[in-house]
Amino acid sequence: MADISSLFKTFTPSLSSIKADLLRANRECSQRKLFHSSKWAAELLYSIEAPVDYKQILTVQERPDFVEEYDKFCLASSFFDLKEYDRAAFFVQDCKNKKAYFLHMYGRYLADEKRKLDNAPDSIGPPDKLENEHLKTLKTELAKKYAITELDGFCIYLYGVVLKKLDLLKEAIEVFVDAVNSEPLHWGAWLELVTLIKDKESLLALSLPNHWMKHFFLGHIYLELQLNEEGLKIYQHLMDKGFVKSSYIVSQVAMAYNNMREVDMAVNAFTELTEMDPYRLENMDYFSNTLYIKEMRADLAHLAHRCCDIDKYREETCVVIGNYYSLRQQHEKAVLYFQRALKLNPQYLSAWTLMGHEFMELKNTTAAIQAYRQAIEINIRDYRAWYGLGQTYEILKMPFYCLYYYRQAQKLRPNDSRMAMALGESYEKLERLQEAKKCFWKAHVVGDMEGMALIKLAKLHERLNEEDQAASAYTEYINEANRMGTFSAEDQSQAYKYLANYHLLRNNLDDAYAAAQKCTEFPERREEAKGILKDIQNRRARSEGAYPHPVRMDDSLGSICPDPLNISTRTPSVCLSPVNLKFDIGDD
């Protein structure tokens, strides 16, 4: 999977056939009450603009055994729609055809899940041993049939779901792979697979069907594994192929930008998404995050209002509103909304972390620690919570103690400069400069986001009297700053000052002069810079005086020609760009 472009060579089917596939998938899924998958298929097929012979596809020949038991199926289906799963399962229990069998098993599964959820608030005492009894019976029945390959793709999927619920993850992966192989159009099975694959290696090890659905799966899983560039590439390609109008793809693209912290791009994508699908709530929590980062108060307010109007009892809505309050500095209320989001979905991880942030704002460190810990307990790989804990302890002035948390965070996000920076700063506080140096260097290498790594590194080198490294770090910092257009008077002036002194010591008078000149641009350092300039002049005079050229061809010129002018022609850094040159002439 190293080369994505090679992957698309297999992307052959025409849009019309895809659309026909999707139509069929939608019908199959909705017959089996797999609502999310059928929704997904419908959404996608809606976005495809290609001619399809609806009439031919819609008239399908049902299998005779299905038709025979159609009355029972109908009854069960109606009960199913009314969410009376037990009843639905009961009436199709003797049916022989595959669809009815699926409905039967699925009904039993859902009935049990619903009961479990309903009982959750009542739960007392020990973790209930009976809780999974039903799942186990389902598993045994399905396993029996699975072993003799009597299950169709959907039932295999159901078997996988049961396995996953029982935490038999390894088996579940195998079963889901089997399911997508026998029913590649069922998006739900792919999606379950996404949640089970934890790294690229295991992804590569899967034997997946060579179906066009695979591309959607790959895109999704790359995003999930934080391989955002690859994911984006796939989506770009899909869009080129004619899926431009799919809200699913747009939302995924937006999520990718969001993951990559390309805030502007993400905002654009999200805005596009809301225009395409104004009543959509999914992903809106991430949209609100990006808006929060951009501090777009008005937009966020608007979004919050809209979400609240659509459905106020959705966790996404609560997070959006929480973010809005947080941006308004009304942290108590923000906490309240995050809390509500958690009530709606206790497994909603980012709400715990966000709540931790809010408690930090409220200066309630203990509550913040608790919230972060809770987040970690749900998902030990949540680097934001680890980072948050580190920050909390740092604020409590425990730099050594917070090292542990930063280390954890850094371990989880080895390529995130923020973690390395935090670690480096803590080390610096503990006077463990060698470690700090390594951290800052690492932060710089992995792509420094705040632009602070180099200057910190340079200052450290300066402190450790490692002059050459310090000078090169300062130089690099200046180059970087010029390139990025960032500006920090304090740091830049210091860099120039150091460089001037450094070059002066080494008698690189030209470089020293250039740096000192730059330095004079900063009011607070002007006097020092002038001192250095004077020094340079003196040295020049001296060294010129000391030149073993007793006879100068043109004596008068030397004395007449003012020194600065003389230098300016020689200084390489003041070589004029063509634009400036033109301007000069024009000015003349």
Place this chain on the structure above:
Amino acid sequence: MAGVDSQTELLRFGPVGKTGPTHKEQVTPHKISLLVLIYEYCELKKKQNQPFIFGQSNTLDPEERISESEKRDFMTLILKLLQSPDLPLKELLNQTQNILKPKIFDEFVDRLKEFYEEDVLPLMDFFQELHRMLTEPITPEMPVISSSSVLGLFFRGMILVFDSLSFSQVTILYNQFKHYYEEVNGPAQIDESENFGGSLMDSITKETERLTCSALGRESSHLGGTKSESGGYFSHKQAEYFISRQGFLLQHNEKEAMSPKELQTQISNMLQSNPALAEAHFLSYMNNLRVKEYCTAVHNLFHCFDRNTNFTDVNLANKTVEEDVSRRYASLNLAGLHFRFGHKEEALAALQEAIRMAQETNDHVCLQHALSWLHRIEDAGNARTASLIARSVDKSEEMSLPNITSLSVQALAKHNAFFTARPSSVIEYMLKSDILNCQHSQPHFMCVSYAQKAALWHMYGKRESSSMCSQLVLNLDTSEGGIYHNGESVCLALCNIARIFADEGNYVLALEVINNAKQRFPPQTQHAHLWMTYEQEIMFDRSLLSQKDELASQALTGLQALDEDEYRLRSGIFKKEKGDVSTALSTLTRLKEHVTTNSQKFSPEFPCRVMLALADLYIQTGNHISATSQILECVMKSEEHHLEYLHSLAAVYLAFVQLLMRLPEKGLSLLDRHMVTVLSHGSCLDRARTLYCYARCTVADGNRLSATDRKSSLLQAVNTMTTVIELFKKLDAHMRVKDATYYLARLYHELGYTAERNKCAYEFKQLDSQFPTHSQGTVLRL
């Protein structure tokens, strides 16, 4: 401040979706069983307590009479059950069957069956009945269960919790009970092996088959889980009791505590039902410390202190103070953790953090703790550390923290002992610690104190006192709640005694003592390395004397892993004995350099021993001058540190050198002065060597005497030599026995006692055939 108020509510809201405050107690099927047990017992007892009425035949069935011992057994059983985690019914039946009267047992089983068969009604009635039983005593003076007793509290707690259950919760409870009951006598479970087609995957999944809740499954599959059998449910109270008990055992007597693996299983079990229990993480931390598992220990420690906040506290101002305290101690504990794993700098950094925070808030108690850690972590042996310890002693006494005072006093005594204080003052100072320990009855510190005294006496060379102190450690009554203290000091005392036996050539007894230590401190526990070291040392010494080179080198390898320095010294000696002089010399000189440069790390005794080993080597190679300089250095050092025994031993070496340099009369006078010490405190080997040297000096000195005097001195030497041979024989030191026998034969020859001479020669011959001399090493040795 609406948000702030709701925080407490908010954070109690667990990740599993449980709402509302969690009770400290819960009704579980196991608890129902216990209630039934107690209830049936009370019912039976009620019959007995019925007032005696005339005319009515009050003949109680012997079945129904409860004797006092039965009462006692029942009560202890119930107490144990109340405090332990929930058991499966089968286990409970096993435990109760033998203790209960058959009558009660039958009633008990019947009632459970009734519950099982007749749905929720009898269960709910039962609780009402319990309620009635508490409120209506049969006679006002003597209720069946007094409501403030342990059982009464248990009853009341259970009734209260049961009353607060909604009907749907009661049905859940009932379903749990049904399952609990079915595990023993219910309908057979679906036998899965029959149902399976027998595919590969089934066999994989079957192991995890019995696991129920998904998260639970994950937990115990890590631990190789036989969870469903062993696991019990902990209510908050049960968990607290469990933690305090195991924590105490871990500190007091590790052997009595659960095995590390088992304990870890129980802890994860406990966290399953009480995820917010910070103390459980701490127990896990302690458990990891004892198996030296660094990573998990760190995780647990941090987790514990992150969680360690009490949200039920209403008083906000009070709360912040408490949090600060917890944070300080978090840092302090972190320092301790790093120190235990030998990360000195890390430990110091953590400690400094703790100190800074404690200073900011003027927390003197915490500062004292930090101070005592500080002098522990800082390099021992400089003046700064000494002043730190002294300050710690004064301050902690002032603030009445007896354990810190006691520890600091001991540390200071050790410091002084290493730094040439007079022994009397050191031992007297130790008395201060003893008084404190006695006043505050701290058995742990008492043991440490005696062990330290034993070590001090050993260092000064007073063998008997050392032995006595070690025995005192073992004889102290340190029991707390029936559990004897079993810590490092006990292990040390055992080892010390073993060594004393070994020194006397009593190897069987020595190994017996070591075996005892082995049992008390199984190999994977914290202090096991102590007895391991001693075992290897004793093995080495023994095999070296009896010339079993194989065994000796094996012991050396074993020692290398345990104690690097002892290994180096002994490997030097080993090479010397094998005649590999140049390697021995380089090893020993390097070791000596190492010791002198890092003198703070060693007790003063060690360099002296190195010097003597070096001197021995020089003597062996005939380099008397160098030997003398080593010996003199050793004499100086041992005198400075009041190491009486080593001083005398060095003097013996010196006398031997003088003998070799043909100055026997000087040697004799030196021996006369120092022999008493060696003979009274020395090991078997040292005594024999000294006597041998003395005999040789006497003989050599006799040359200048008149014939009669010479003869008497020769006879005296003969006497001495018989003792020497006996001692050497005791040690299995065959080479030395041979050597001494030869010398004795020569003496007899000199005296003209042919028969005796021949006897000795014969003995020598026999020994020589048994233990032929291999090494080229000279006989020139002490």
